[in-house]
Amino acid sequence: MESLSRISTLLETARDLTLEAAQSASISASSHPPPTPSPTATKKLLNSRMDREVLDGLRKVISMMSHGTDCSPFFADVVKNVASPNLEIKKLVYIYLLRYAESEPDLALLSINTIQKALTDQSQLVRSMAIRVMAGIRVPVISQIVALGIKRCAADMSPYVRKAAAVAIPKCYRLDTGTLPALKECLGVLLGDRSFYVVGAAVVAWEGVCPGRWEMLHGHYRALARMLIDMDEWGQLAVLRVLTGYARANFPAREKKVKKAAGVGAGAKAGGGDGDGDGFYSDESGDEDVIVAVARLYTHLAPASSLPTVAGPLISLLRAPTDIQHIALLNIVSIALKSPHPFTPYATHFLVHASDPPHIWKLKLELLTLIFPHTPTRTKNLILSELEYFAHTHDPALVREAVRAIGRCAQSETRNAARCLKLLMRQVESGTGTLVAESLTVIRHIILQNPAAHARTVVRLAKALDTAVNPSARASIIWLVGEFAGVNGGDNVAADTLRLLAKTFVLEGEAAKLQIVLLAAKVYAHYLDRTQSGAPVQEGDGEGEGEEKHPVALLFAYITLLARYDLSYDLRDRARLYKSILSTPSSTPLATLLLLAPKPTPQAPSPSTGREKYIVGSAAMVVGEGEDVSGYEPLEDWVSESRAPSPSVRDVAPVEGEAERRGVVAIKKSAGGGVSPGMAATPEKSPVWRPEGVKVQVKGKPETLEDFFKESEEEASEEETEGEETEGEEEESEEEEEESEEEEDDDDEEEEEEESEDEGNEGSKLLTQDK
């Protein structure tokens, strides 16, 4: 979605902005320097009896705080006002408290009482603010009070307050981990809340407090999937994040696919499946982050066949501002590294635009090469001509990337290699410095993939030595010529190239010199192989004895002689090595082995290779390999079938405890089968959430695979009916909800809230009964 500010800047012309900026600058200049109020004056204002003056004082304090000035000297004066009935004052005091309570814990404690009182205020705004502030004050002593407050607010009748309670849970947990049992209880209630406002926040809290405790989610899983559609994007994001992990941990891969197939086919929202239907929804409506979250779900959960569904929405992210575009492209690349097919229809979206900054065009070029092998010929032509165009631009970096991209295109599909090669050869013959060097490296890669077909190319390259000036380019060419020194029984350009190079040896760069020495050694080794003569060159550099020698031997001797007096010790070393190894007939086979061994085909991986290992949409993926982003945890593997909890745990449990219980049974069974200690640890804790007196469900875990499938099919059909129901609901739900909201909105709001509150209470009552 376009951000509103961007649209409004489009509507208003740039002139308006500068005008207004100038105006405000003149205003601020007139009032500059900003009057820094004296502490005493501020304190006086804060201690005033007039609300207006107190408010003024608070505004000053907040301004100073925003500037980064330390405002702790005002602590007592500010906190004194916490009991003010004025809402505005209260809000500002709370903001202050959140920042400074930690530094003055004793004084902060004085305010707790008032805040606690505010928990029972009539206004839901005040109540929610109170619980947020209370949990936000990082004073460990009050953790118990906070836990109590959360418990109270979790049963509040306003969803707004309940949401605030949910947000407070992780804060309280960080304050004092000892409050966990109480918090988990609250969390259990909040996860089962009827209001989508609350559930999203509750899921976030669950992530913060007890991630990985899937058993807490079993009973709510389907409700979550159903409510996803109504949540705000942050809630959706959290739920999608959790569901991805949940599915991995609780559905064996196979079951997943069966259900997926069913789910996709019916287009329904299979409650027990996963966020499939939800994905469909979010695709169309969500914000950038939600789209990527859905994409992650698809990438990591769904079979490849359903990926095209997310491709379109991901592409739509490219309309966003550059920063979001960048992240979106990274995500697309990391998906495309594994499965480029879904993105093939959108090739034109990845065309590099003249105004793209480097970090954008790099990714775009990469994407073009990734989808290249899978596109129809027309698109291939388009991509290649694009790359060729960019290989001629003025930006050396862009040229380099474009040429590399051409190389990757050739590499990914050998059928096009000839064409790419032709393209590159044109570059070598016409281009300049960087371009030639880069092209040659790529050409070398292409040739080595199919050496037999490229003998003639090497001849052309050897000719290019006349014009190529860049040392690394020359080195590349010489090496290639050396590789082909053996073809046609020695009737090739290698020896002659060597002859020409020998003339200018002293003028070459070091890289080129090294290659020349190597070339000489190779040519000579081939020569030795061919002649099979038992009498190779004798020891000593006797130029005089060389009359009857073959020119190749002479050349080799000459080159080694030159190298022997070179500045570079590396070069000298190598020359000596080649010389000694080729000097005795006994070591000739060894030399051949050393010098003429067939080379493996080089691979130039896509620059982002390695990103696909990370979870789509994560910061670690953006940062890339080599860095360790703290807090990043890779997705779990699919749970094995034997360990997966029975699908029935996700039946919408009337009583929460029951669902959990069943989860325990399943886990316990697998634990009996000798599993890892990590899993075995769970049953030990089972008494915590095993309610007494609930009968064990007869339907246990399926024993065999067939049973399993039968069951999952059954379940799927069950779900279909259920899905239909929910779907029906779905279709109307929005309207219904809105209508009902509209009907009741004006005057009956309270009523609605009470209703929901009743249900909430019911739930918690049931819970307590179970205990």
Add this chain to the structure above:
Amino acid sequence: MSAIEALHIHRRLPPTPTTPPLLLHTWRRPSTPASTLLTHYQSHPAPRPPLIYLPNTTPPTLLFSIEHNNLLFLCPTTSEIEPLLVLEFLHRVVDVLEDFLGSPLLEGKIEANYDVVAQLLNEMCDDGIPFTTEPNALRDVVLPPSVLGKLLSNVTGLPSTSLTPTPPTTPSTIPWRRSNVRHTTNELYVDLIELITATIAPSGRPLSARSNGTIAMTCKLTGIPDLLLTLQTPSAPQRLGSSPACGLQFPVFHPCVRLTRWRDRPGELSFVPPDGKFVLASYEVDLLPNVILPVAVEIRILGAEFEVRVFVSTANITGGGGRSGGRSPAFGGSSSNPTVEEVSVKVPLPPAVKTLVGTRCSRGEFHHEGRELTWRIPMNGGFSSTGGTVTLRSGVVVKSTGEEDESDDEAVVAPDEGEYKEDLPRDTNGGGSRKKDKTESKKRSDKRMAMAMPRCALVSFSVKGWLASGVKVESLKIVGGKGINESTKPYKGVKYLTKAAGVEVRC
């Protein structure tokens, strides 16, 4: 657990690290001081990615950044978090601040309203996790700055005691619409804005042409109205990859839009709108294969000169009836008589260019600075409606080789005399070495000249009263809702605007 830890707003100009930040707001305990982060940010080379990883701070920090007007928003986190969550949140902060403090967002406005900003930030994010971010919901919780508050109270009839106004105690049940909306004048404005991105090959054939559309609405309606907006969409070209039902690709909607309705009947948007300004939806239309633009550009190389020709004509874009009518004549350009404005051509120049000589154009003015030639063409005097051609021509002076780094390379290797050629009978274009030597220098200077020629021209223009995709608002009706007087007829206005910011024409 992932969390947004703080928000720092810096002035972008002047970019000295010594100036204090404009605003610091922390949600979690700050780990690295703002000034350090700013220094790190500025030490990163110029086109900075939105996410910079700083392994040298303790603990290592992920630094997110966006830029808006003259402000720089930095947002550090120390643990794994979805990058788009943070970026989306930052954009949301900008939107909300503009909504509360007035657009455009400038540093003076923030300085004057620190208390409001602090309240907003506190409400938008709690403990590092986004909390309430819908502008309408925030209006229920935070009062806009007093000036605006007064203004509003005059309009909406709220008690005008600006110091202790009674905020609504009950947040609305519709997340995106604030409760108890009242307006004395009911107005509805729809702005359809399309941004064209296109690349045109030297042959004049478009390689890609897309129009990114956004439907922005300003809705001032009392009560809770239920609206139905019907779009007349162009029939999609039957090609692979586009849905046949609707020409709008990849639509993205505001949460208020009922998706099922759109799915069943594409082109109909049924929704309960938020109050005020918002973006209802955005979409994308592929303009290929027949792209019709009111401005056509041709760029040609003629020896040591290049020539840019611009043809402007609105003849090919008129023709659609003015069914919905422009908003007002003052806006300039209605759908029956679209006007082309702000035509400008930018020619990026390669680094090999030393200077331009003999630049002349038949209309407008040009400006050469750095590696860019900008040419603005005024559209007054009925120029655009009659259709016309304007030309710009310029000669290029190439930097002498001494200034180029190429020369170093040339010095390294003395080119051998090309005798090698004769040894290669297979080579097709083998020629005498002497002859080649002469052509060589000529070739080389040609090559240098070619390297100094522009590769493309970027064309910008805007057209009022016309959409490139042909999308039209067919109707906008209030179909239901609560609290609206049946007899009130809200004023409705529709505005179309097409902008092209850099259509790339290659040569």
